[in-house]
Amino acid sequence: MARTETEPEAGAESLAVTASTSGRAPDTPAAEARPPDAPMEQVRTPRVRAFEAVFTMFVLGILITAAALDPGQFAQPALLGWALAVAAMDLMPVEGSATASLSLSFPILLAVAMIYSAVAAGAVAFVGSIDQRELRREMPVLKALFVRSEVALSVMAAGVVFHAIAPNKMMSPWYLIVPAVLAAVATDYVTNRAIVAYYLSLATSTPIRRVLAGLQVGKRYEFLLSYIGLGLFASLIAWLFVQYNGWAVLLFIGPLLLARQMFFRTRELQRRSEELEERHAELEETLEELHRLEIERRRLLERTVEATEEERRRIAAEIHDGPIQHLAAVVFRLEALRGSLERGELSDEMAGTVARTQDDLRGEVVELRRMITELRPPVLDQLGLEEALQDHLEEVSHDSGLDVSMEFRLSERLDPELETVLYRVSQEALTNVVKHADAHHVRLSLEESGGDVTLEIVDDGVGFRPEEAPTLVEDGHLGLIAMRERVESVGGSWDLDSAPGEGTRVRSIFPRQPSDRPAV
Numbered sequence: 001m002a003r004t005e006t007e008p009e010a011g012a013e014s015l016a017v018t019a020s021t022s023g024r025a026p027d028t029p030a031a032e033a034r035p036p037d038a039p040m041e042q043v044r045t046p047r048v049r050a051f052e053a054v055f056t057m058f059v060l061g062i063l064i065t066a067a068a069l070d071p072g073q074f075a076q077p078a079l080l081g082w083a084l085a086v087a088a089m090d091l092m093p094v095e096g097s098a099t100a101s102l103s104l105s106f107p108i109l110l111a112v113a114m115i116y117s118a119v120a121a122g123a124v125a126f127v128g129s130i131d132q133r134e135l136r137r138e139m140p141v142l143k144a145l146f147v148r149s150e151v152a153l154s155v156m157a158a159g160v161v162f163h164a165i166a167p168n169k170m171m172s173p174w175y176l177i178v179p180a181v182l183a184a185v186a187t188d189y190v191t192n193r194a195i196v197a198y199y200l201s202l203a204t205s206t207p208i209r210r211v212l213a214g215l216q217v218g219k220r221y222e223f224l225l226s227y228i229g230l231g232l233f234a235s236l237i238a239w240l241f242v243q244y245n246g247w248a249v250l251l252f253i254g255p256l257l258l259a260r261q262m263f264f265r266t267r268e269l270q271r272r273s274e275e276l277e278e279r280h281a282e283l284e285e286t287l288e289e290l291h292r293l294e295i296e297r298r299r300l301l302e303r304t305v306e307a308t309e310e311e312r313r314r315i316a317a318e319i320h321d322g323p324i325q326h327l328a329a330v331v332f333r334l335e336a337l338r339g340s341l342e343r344g345e346l347s348d349e350m351a352g353t354v355a356r357t358q359d360d361l362r363g364e365v366v367e368l369r370r371m372i373t374e375l376r377p378p379v380l381d382q383l384g385l386e387e388a389l390q391d392h393l394e395e396v397s398h399d400s401g402l403d404v405s406m407e408f409r410l411s412e413r414l415d416p417e418l419e420t421v422l423y424r425v426s427q428e429a430l431t432n433v434v435k436h437a438d439a440h441h442v443r444l445s446l447e448e449s450g451g452d453v454t455l456e457i458v459d460d461g462v463g464f465r466p467e468e469a470p471t472l473v474e475d476g477h478l479g480l481i482a483m484r485e486r487v488e489s490v491g492g493s494w495d496l497d498s499a500p501g502e503g504t505r506v507r508s509i510f511p512r513q514p515s516d517r518p519a520v
Contacts, residue, residue, distance in 0.1 A: 044143070048203050052146035055195075059149035062156070063126065066119035073117045079124055082112045086128030105129070109155045110184060110234035114170060115241060118159030122152040150195050158188035170235075170242040177235060185231035296481055323364045330360050385419045385446075386410070389426055393444065400434045402442055409447035418510060421490050422446065422455055428483050429457040429506050437461025437504060453510045460503045466496050483508075 044052075067074055089105035105128070113121035129151040133139040165180035166172035172180070193212070200211040337353055380388040386408045393404045414422070426444060433442050439461030446455050480496065483506065487494040492510035 044140075044203065048199070049142060051199065051202055052142050056142070056145045056149045059122070059126070059153050063119060063123055063152070066117075067123075073120050074123060076116070076120070079112075079116065079120060082108065083124045083128035086124065087130045090128070090130050091132060106188075107230045107234035107237060109151070110158060110188065110231060111238040111241065113155050113159030113184065114162055114166075114181070114235060114238040116159075118156045118163065121159045122156035125155040126152040150192065153195070154188045154192040157191045158184040161187040170238050181231050181235045182228065185227055189227060299481075323368055326360055326364050330357055330364075333357055380419060380423055381416075384413050385422060388419075388423055389444065389446070392423075392427065392430070396430050396434065402434065403440060405441070405443045407443070407445040407447070409445075410453070411448065414453065414512065418453070418490060418512070421486050421492075421510070422453070425455060425483050425486050425506075425508060426457065428486075432480070433457070433459045433461060433504075437463075439503065448512065451512055453512050455508045455510070456505065458503065458505045463498045463500050463502045463504050465500065466498055 086105045086108050089108060109121065109125050109128075112124050115121075116124075126148045129148045131139060131144070131147070134144050162180045162184040163169065165183055166176045170177065197208050197211045200206065201208045204211070333353060334357065337350060337357075340350060379391055389406060389408070393406055396402060397404045413419070430442065430444075433439050437459045439459040442457065442459040444455075444457050446453070448454075484494040487508045487510070490510060492508050495507045496504070497507070498504040
């Protein structure tokens with residue numbers, strides 16, 4: 001958790017950004033290594049390989065020059081022991097999940113930087129930082145050298161800063177050692193992070209700022225505390241080594257392994273806890289959506305019952321005030337005519353009475369047919385959906401003044417149930433256009449494609465924001481939800497597209513065959 005570095009994916013020349021408590025974290029999960037909004041594909045292009053080569057030569061140049069100027073700083077047998085300790089840590093990763101494995105060589109490398117010169121510590125890092133994939137020949141040689149060089153340069157930078165603040169190394173007073181350790185930790189982190197960010201920017205053509213956002217591991221404060229804690233732990237290793245002897249360092253190998261094991265278990269628990277929180281949030285959203293749909297269903301049911309009662313009252317009132325009254329007047333007129341006939345009173349006025357009675361009866365027949373058509377247009381059963389829709393559109397145009405057009409592309413009659421739903425959805429949509437859209441033109445199209453039937457009604461009215469639909473339902477405007485319920489009742493899908501000033505498009509797609517629709 002304390003180091004962030006670059007690693008190739010096993011078996012491929014690509015780069016995976018990783019985060020670890022030491023030098024590397026092979027195969028760290030993408031959620032830890034990449035920005036969450038878009039995975040970054042890493043490819044070792046010629047440009048990336050050139051950077052690897054130049055960077056490696058730069059770091060090797062520093063080490064070789066330092067060895068030439070002062071070979072004595074490398075002629076210390078203990079350095080080989082430190083390098084072996086680093087390699088041992090790097091070759092014994094602990095699996096934290098199915099895809100994550102980390103190492104804790106960072107405090108050892110930082111301890112070396114505190115005890116020896118910066119370039120000597122860099123040499124230990126270059127030699128000791130090893131990956132199992134190097135041994136399996138799954139990592140390109142140049143890539144392996146680059147990773148080692150990156151670790152070495154970070155450690156050297158940390159060593160330079162530490163010795164600048166605490167010139168007497170671990171023999172300096174504590175009030176110099178503590179800030180020196182913190183500064184060295186920060187330097188190592190910044191150097192490492194900068195190299196990784198630039199490398200990834202080259203390998204993915206991604207802005208550095210976005211790459212840096214993807215390198216954050218876990219919670220910021222936890223990451224900072226862990227990093228500082230490992231730095232202080234490194235200072236304790238260095239102090240014991242200086243005060244006593246190299247065997248004292250072995251006392252910390254066990255705690256390091258235990259810390260590494262506990263770290264991964266903690267990270268795994270944290271990951272699973274985050275997954276549970278995400279699932280809990282998704283479940284809450286689903287429950288809220290179900291609750292909203294249940295409220296809509298209840299309102300629609302209540303509105304359906306109310307509408308049914310209103311329709312019954314309207315029909316009763318229309319029959320009572322229209323045909324019943326007119327037929328009653330006809331009855332009275334016929335009774336008067338019958339009385340005249342029984343008395344033998346015949347006149348020209350009676351012929352006029354008979355003619356008026358015939359006209360009244362014809363008018364009532366027309367009125368009753370109109371009422372029947374509203375309930376269920378006979379033309380829908382007799383001539384089919386196209387004629388029924390055409391009649392309805394002409395009626396809408398006549399009553400509202402709308403300019404209407406229809407495109408009908410069906411090769412044959414549909415299932416009666418589906419024709420009824422298509423007719424009712426069209427009725428409801430056109431009613432909404434007349435009442436609310438303030439439109440000049442409306443187009444209705446019905447076509448068949450790939451076994452599906454698509455109904456689309458488009459107007460050039462004022463439009464509205466679709467996200468306001470729930471508010472409209474709460475206010476009692478149930479036309480939209482009624483359309484959707486009708487469509488979904490026969491296995492169709494319903495889509496609404498609208499925006500203020502841009503009109504509205506209602507689009508429904510139905511399976512043509514009854515076998516493709518749910519039983520209702």
